[in-house]
Amino acid sequence: MAIEMGDLKKGLKIEIDGIPYKIMEYQHVKPGKGPAFVRVKIKSFLDGKVIEKTFHAGDKCESPNIIEKDMQYLYDEQDLYYFMDSESYEQIGLNADQVGESIKWLLESMHVSVLFHNEKAISVNVPQIVELKIVETPPNFKGDTSSAGKKPATLETGAVVQIPFHVLEGETIRINTDTGEYIEKAK
Structure with missing residues (x-):
């Protein structure tokens, strides 16, 4: 299905030259002279690179053949991370490039979403x-009660995040995986 300039919006998935992208930022520009155009920042699903592209009236791109499957992370062995399809119980192994930044947050038995493009993860x-x-995490010291201060903490997955001084080793915390920031203590 062809997607035209007027159909573009933030969050839309598109395919250009066989590579699937997600629109991260969208700006419709109507200059004083000449026709309107759309400037977008798109992020590649294959390598995570963000590029800027301009679409003019009449430009078209395709809708990618992307399927999202709910899978469970099982374990990692050497350079592969193994996931199991929650419905068919089929297992697949993905390399570190395919898993990307998600490696920092993966725990065994965690349910994740695996994207497939043309039946390839x-x-x-x-x-x-x-x-x-x-x-x-470093221990607290007397006087370290201000909410403005932060200290590094290593999580069970190996990721390091900044946390407030009052949070202690052994506690469970909630993390925003998009930004890598501490949200709150888990209840």
Whole structure:
């Protein structure tokens, strides 16, 4: 299905030259002279690179053949991360490039969304908010009670995030996986 300039919007998935992209930013420009155009920032599902592209009236792009499957992360072995389809129980192994930034947040048994382009796994999306246990963080010192201060904390997945001073080792916290920021203590 062809997508025209007027159909573009933030969050839309498009395909250009056989590569699937997601529109991250969208700007419709109507200059004083000449025809209107659309300037977008698009992020590749294959390598995560963000590029800027301009679409003029009459320009078309395709809708990608992307399927999202709910899968469960099982384990990693050498350079592969194994996932199981929640419906068919079929297992697939993905390399670190395909898993991408999601590696920092993966816990065994976690349900994730795996994107397939033309029946080939291309990327893994973890939930936007995950709960992880702090395995290492410096101890608090007297006077470290201000909410403005932060300290580094290593989580059970190996990721390092900045947390407030009052949060202690062994506690479980909620993290925004899009930004890598601490949200709150888990209840």
